[in-house]
Amino acid sequence: MKSRSACCLPWPQSSRGKFSSEVLEMAVAGMDGKEEVIQAWYMDDSAEDQRLLHHREPKEFVALEKLDELGVLSWRLDADKYETDEDLKKIRKARGYSYVDFCEVSRETLPNYDEKIKNFFEEHLHTDEEIRYCVAGSGYFDVRDHDDKWIRIAVKKGGMIVLPAGIYHRFTLDTNNYIKAMRLFVGDPVWTPFNRPHDELPARKEYIETFGNKGIPEQAIEAR
Ligand SMILES: CSCCC(=O)/C(O)=C/O
Numbered sequence: 001m002k003s004r005s006a007c008c009l010p011w012p013q014s015s016r017g018k019f020s021s022e023v024l025e026m027a028v029a030g031m032d033g034k035e036e037v038i039q040a041w042y043m044d045d046s047a048e049d050q051r052l053l054h055h056r057e058p059k060e061f062v063a064l065e066k067l068d069e070l071g072v073l074s075w076r077l078d079a080d081k082y083e084t085d086e087d088l089k090k091i092r093k094a095r096g097y098s099y100v101d102f103c104e105v106s107r108e109t110l111p112n113y114d115e116k117i118k119n120f121f122e123e124h125l126h127t128d129e130e131i132r133y134c135v136a137g138s139g140y141f142d143v144r145d146h147d148d149k150w151i152r153i154a155v156k157k158g159g160m161i162v163l164p165a166g167i168y169h170r171f172t173l174d175t176n177n178y179i180k181a182m183r184l185f186v187g188d189p190v191w192t193p194f195n196r197p198h199d200e201l202p203a204r205k206e207y208i209e210t211f212g213n214k215g216i217p218e219q220a221i222e223a224r
């Protein structure tokens with residue numbers, strides 16, 4: 001079992017600037033055209049099938065850089081060579097992702113499919129990062145923005161995303177009804193979802209402290 005300090009405090013406020021340049025270097029190492037495999041947009045409020053696009057009218061896309069402000073990281077990698085990919089190795093080494101397995105979500109491959117699909121779509125947080133690399137199929141990771149609005153992040157084959165510990169989110173398949181995702185983790189995996197509300201958890205408080213101020217420096221807030 002890895003230590004709490006290693007798993008629950010991955011992005012202390014003080015390292016935020018340094019961390020961004022590290023991410024930038026890894027983005028340069030990855031493939032171009034990230035928007036071909038990862039796109040984000042604000043969702044409508046319709047209660048229709050969760051697997052539909054749920055665009056607003058007119059559509060409101062979200063730049064992937066804006067996801068940075070929420071602590072959400074993303075890369076495009078070559079999913080046809082994930083077993084030998086040097087870029088994936090670099091990301092794993094830089095971020096300490098020692099654990100890897102696969103989660104194949106479809107009615108045919110996932111035991112207790114209906115229950116799992118329902119649970120994935122319950123708004124929740126984790127006390128550690130949720131790291132998913134789509135190697136086949138596609139799906140939607142929805143995250144709450146600073147104003148508690150849903151942003152839908154569509155991930156296709158080759159898209160890798162990291163949701164920070166403490167961010168409220170949910171997952172659903174799209175109408176293709178299939179995704180195969182590599183799951184990565186620092187040390188022994190902990191997949192426990194904490195359904196909203198769980199604002200008292202240290203991971204949630206840490207998330208709010210680090211990312212909840214829309215990027216305004218701490219000193220500026222204190223001076224108000
Ligand atoms: C595509 S992996 C299945 C979804 C999942 O593991 C998760 O934790 C969603 O929040």
Ligand SMILES: [Fe+2]
Nearest residue numbers: 124126130193
């Ligand atoms: Fe999750």
Ligand code: NI
Nearest residue numbers: 007127128190
């Ligand atoms: Ni942990």
